[in-house]
Amino acid sequence: MAVQQVIIQTKPHRPVDFSTSAIKAVVDESYIIADVKYDGVRLNLCVWPGLGEASLHWLSREGKQFPALSFNGAEPLDRDDRWAKFFGTDEALFKDGFMLDAELLIDDLPCKDIAGTLRRHEAIELSRFKVMVFGIVPMDVVLSGQEYRVTHSVMKYHVAYQVGLLKKRFPEIDWQVAESWDLFSMEEIDQTYEVVREQNMEGLVLKDPNGFYKRSKQVGMWKCVPDDNEDGTIVGLVWGTEGKANEGKVIGFEVLLESGHVVNACKITKAQMEEFTAKVWEWMRLPEHDSTPMPYAGHTARVTFMERHPDGSLRHPSFDSFRGISDPKIKE
Missing domain, CATH: 2.40.50.140 (Nucleic acid-binding proteins)
Incomplete structure (x- = not known):
């Protein structure tokens, strides 16, 4: 397997292990955001505008290209002329580009099979993609390596807005906002966790609504998954x-x-x-x-x-x- 070079040090905010005391402190103060944790592969889709088009990279959380998505040197949607309307009007939330933080699903494959598919140097039909988006960060912030001081409670509205525009401009890909709930007690967290596990989901990612999008593995986000x-x-x-x-x-x-x-x-x-x-x-x-x-x-x-x-x-x-x-x- 050829070693891929780092294209962009994206350093996405990664959840830490579940902590009852830390999560309870957040709930006691306000509430907690619970996103579904999908059994896919972490995707950092980086897009920045050019003259009448846009450049982009489909990257892993390590900032590296997926072999199947850089097939023959061309990545899906790279330099697509539809980006001109996306960035050339008032549609784009971030005029200088953005990074979507998402989970990439392919058909109904489990994570290990998705990873295997992405490792192969074989092109994948875009209709097989489902991109479950839970974060969006301006490209200048990504490149700076700094935290993004927009709260999680606000970011989810930014995500919903931008996903709606992507669905409109690039309908060949199934863009979706990651399913999410606002929960107000530890009991609600437990009940929601049981529901998503019964639906064969991996678990939850819990977010402090007043917390910011940080870089790498830091508190403010916690993974709620089975200890198995x-x-x-x-x-x-x-x-x-x-x-x-x-x-x-x-x-x-x-x-x-x-x-x-x-x-x-x-x-x-x-x-x-x-x-x-x-x-x-x-x-x-x-x-x-x-x-x-x-x-x-x-x-x-x-x-x-x-x-x-x-x-x-x-x-x-x-x-x-x-x-x-x-x-x-x-x-x-």
Whole structure:
């Protein structure tokens, strides 16, 4: 997998872990905004106007291009002449360009399949896209690296306005405002969380309505998701048991979790078993393989599990997916 260069250091505001005390303090003072957390890929769509057109980049949260969206050097909607009307009238909220902070969905695919699709150097029909927008920031603020001192309670109206114009000018893409509620108690948060989980959504992102859009992972936004997955880094292989059907095959990975525990994440599919084993055996046949890193060493991965024990270890950890898109060693 080719390593993609950073196009723009977007540094989007990322939610921190759920904190009952911090969230309760916000609710006690006013209320909290609860956005649906979709099972897609974080998208930072950067657009800036030119003479009669506009340039743009479809970027990951790491500021890197998705291979499938920079196919043959052309990105969707780049230098499309419809931007002239968008920026040339009073329609555009930010005349000097903007970044949409959104979740990119493709068809009804789960996140791991969306990531796989975006990794391939194959063009994707725009009609398959669903862009769930939850933030918009002026491009000059993005490039400055500073926080955007517009409250979350106001930004959601900016998002609704700009999404409406995108739907009008570029109807081939399904632009939508991320579903959101204003909640006034911890009980409402719990009830809403249960509803979205029953609808097979990933969870919620909670926002302080009086907080600002900050850069990178900072308080003011909290993720409310089930404690059943954790990301980590692959540090080794798990081989099938001698004398069993999968002897000589890679059946999983040793993963160093962000919490510091190392687990054997297995339960991969037969197709993955064949793919991973073939790649590892190809590496092992290299004359210099002792001095060459194992093909999957350092790759970021997501591990799912049934529950977390008091000592921090996991019950029934399983390999879920790789987390890298533009770079296998960077979580995106």
